[in-house]
Amino acid sequence: MKILVFVNHVPDTETKVKVSADGKTIDPAGVNYMLNPYDEIAVEEGLKLREKSSGEVVVVSLGTDANKETLRKALAMGCDKAVVLKDSSPRDSFGVARALADYAKEYSPDIILCGKQSIDYDDAQVGGLVAEMLGLPSISVVVNLDVTDGAIVAEREIEGGHEIVHSRLPAVIIAQKGLNQPRYPSLKGIMDAKRKQIEERVVSAIKPRVEVLAMKKPSAKPPGKIVGTDASAIPELVRLLHEEAKII
Ligand SMILES: Cc1cc2nc3c(=O)[nH]c(=O)nc-3n(C[C@H](O)[C@H](O)[C@H](O)COP(=O)(O)OP(=O)(O)OC[C@H]3O[C@@H](n4cnc5c(N)ncnc54)[C@H](O)[C@@H]3O)c2cc1C
Incomplete structure (x- = not known):
């Protein structure tokens, strides 16, 4: 089975992200990057599929060195x-999506796996767009997957429950948290990875259809308020939660 997985390189969740001087992009200075957590799940699912049916898992990422x-x-x-x-x-x-779909078209995988969203820009669009560009079925927010003899049975997470859907390969599967528990790389895996060549391809620019006008951080939260330190403060606390915070 030819398994293709899209992986994005995103700022570490612990990083304090800053907006660049242009006011439109993330400032990469001092940012630690990581494999997008949803893509780690997609990788794990690809490896599980290979273990079940043999074949190869190819990972592709669009960006820079x-x-x-x-x-x-x-x-x-x-x-x-x-x-x-x-x-x-x-x-x-x-x-x-265009660049990833073009690569997929050439590689012609049996299955494409990607994450639900990148935790940097949170667009949650790429998987569905790639499926449409390739004319393939796409199944989103997948939390359980079975592929047997080209037949897919997937469980999707929906509001208040789960939905079971059927489809056939080739297809795009969009991973949700809970699909699996990604493995830790073994020491041998880390050493082997250092020796493996990463293929490089230059892709041509494409005119964006959406332009980012501004990016800003949320305004600072107002300081907390202490209304008292004993039981006599409860009526005032209830009043503030009801009238100001409007949460009760
Ligand atoms: C070369 C490049 C230039 C960019 N330039 C700008 C810019 O000038 N201004 C700006 O604001 N933003 C820019 N971006 C960010 C870009 O607009 C978003 O990455 C894009 O809209 C996709 O949204 P997302 O990252 O939230 O992906 P989502 O749609 O949330 O991602 C869903 C899934 O798609 C896959 N995926 C997403 N991105 C990639 C990737 N790069 N490689 C492999 N798989 C991926 C992953 O599996 C991911 O889980 C740029 C990104 C790239 C790669």
Whole structure:
């Protein structure tokens, strides 16, 4: 089975992200990056599928040389091959999906796995766009997956419950938290990953359809208020929660 997984290189959740001087992008200075957590789940699912049916898992990431760090993590988990699609011109979700879909078209996988969303820009668009560009079915927020003889049975997380859907390969599967517990890379995996070549491809720029006008951090929260330190403060606390915070 040819398994293709899209992985994004995103700021570490512990990083205090700053907006660049242009007021439109994230300032990369001092930011630690990581494999997008939803993509780690997609990688794990790809590895599980390979273990069940043999074949290969290829990981691809669009960005710069810096994305290789994330690709190496995926290789260390056990992926067979990694590809960086190189471009640093401005891209929106359509532009990101276009480059990934073009690669997928050429590779012609049996299944594409990606994350529900990147935890940097949170667009949650790329998986569905790629499926549409390739004319493939897409199944989103997948929390359980079975693929047997080309038939897919997937469980989706929906408000207040789960939905079971059927489809057939090839398809795009969009991973949600809970689908699996990603493995830790083994020491051997880490050492092997250091030796593996990462294929590089330069992709051409594409005019964005959506332009970011401004990016700003949320305004600072107002300081907390202490209304008292004993039981006599309760009526005032209840009044404030009811009239000001409007949460009771
Ligand atoms: C080359 C490049 C240039 C960009 N330029 C700008 C810019 O100028 N201004 C700006 O504000 N933003 C820019 N971005 C950010 C870009 O607009 C968003 O990454 C894009 O809209 C996708 O949204 P998202 O990252 O929230 O992905 P989502 O749609 O939330 O991601 C869903 C899934 O798609 C896959 N995926 C997403 N991105 C990638 C990727 N790069 N490689 C592999 N898989 C991926 C992952 O599996 C992910 O879990 C740029 C990104 C790239 C890669």
